[in-house]
Amino acid sequence: MLSPDQTVIGFIGLGVMGKSMAGHLAKAGYPLVVYTRTKEKATSLLDEGAEWANSPRGVAVKANVIITIVGYPHDVEEVYLGEEGILANSHAGTYVIDMTTSMPSLAVKIYQEAKKRGIHAIDAPVSGGDIGAREARLAIMAGGDREAFLAVEPILNLLGPNVVYQGDPGAGQHTKMCNQIAIASNMIGVCEAIVYAEKAGLDPETVLKSISSGAAGSWSLSNLAPRMINGDFEPGFYIKHFIKDMNIALEEAAALGMDTPGLALARSLYVKLAEQGEENSGTQALYKNWK
Incomplete structure (x- = not known):
């Protein structure tokens, strides 16, 4: 030690x-x-x-x-x-x-x-x-x-x-790619769930009380959805860095002969945001794609 x-x-x-x-x-x-x-x-x-x-x-x-x-x-x-x-x-x-x-x-x-x-x-x-x-x-x-x-x-x-x-x-970095792949698609689901709740006339904070502790629960739902609801898009993790991570994951998956459609979709949505000037926002700003 x-x-x-x-x-x-x-x-x-x-x-x-x-x-x-x-x-x-x-x-x-x-x-x-x-x-x-x-x-x-x-x-x-x-x-x-x-x-x-x-x-x-x-x-x-x-x-x-x-x-x-x-x-x-x-x-x-x-x-x-x-x-x-x-x-x-x-x-x-x-x-x-x-x-x-x-x-x-x-x-x-x-x-x-x-x-x-x-x-x-x-x-x-x-x-x-x-x-x-x-x-x-x-x-x-x-x-x-x-x-x-x-x-x-x-x-x-x-x-x-x-x-x-x-x-x-290299095993630590490969594991982090697994982490980022899981987060990428999950962030799409979190954003869609919150926007759906708003459009359905529900209180999204009350909705979170039900769904964040059930089978839909995730770190992003518990920690980043409240920021979306409150209009807080300050970076806990920058969009530009998440795009970097997704690029690495896509390259590594391709080298393994693996197709990752969820990851590819998430990357395309984040690239769109970055092109709109949001690259220094937090990853929860993905919500803006629906707003």
Whole structure:
């Protein structure tokens, strides 16, 4: 177990989810070194004692556990594999954990490059959005060497109660694709149900009391439908990032020879929204396609 007195955690990416996640680690007593593109996002953590680094390299030279949650696969590649990135500047024995939703093949590439340098790499994407990050209720799905996972599992447990080792490098990312495929079609159903209730003259909040606890229940119905009803489209998870995830899932499914019509339909609806200027809205803004 990596205890706070023998561990310095580097955290890269302090967006909608990352900032809360880093905060939980700080509250647990772990020293933090942080980097994010917009330093202002780190202000509250710096005020609480976190150390600022000017680059991923600055994080790598000071931390022996490094967590990243950035935007896109090209960001992950730059942060890990660039000359000023994590792998080129970390010490042997360091644990690196990418919690970005990214490409399984990239997770394998990072693992292989890390292993050459004596670094332990784990892909551990998350599900639960801003609420899950804020309340430390994330679902975390991990891939990599089991021994490395077991070493960092106590740290991951600080971020959520559902931390599951899925298998070899890339397995965490493949599991996240399963998660996103399930969410994609479900979001269509949630939106249609709420709009139907409104058009039928029902009180949608009262409808939710019945259907969210029955067979139709889902995380999206319980957490995002109320936001739709209240006209709250602030991002717990950005549409632009969900489109990125669906693109990866479609590519991976095609490589497996699998047809995913529900996923394809959801992606087309979200792309339509993004083209209308909603790419920085939360995924619950799908509701606007019917309104």
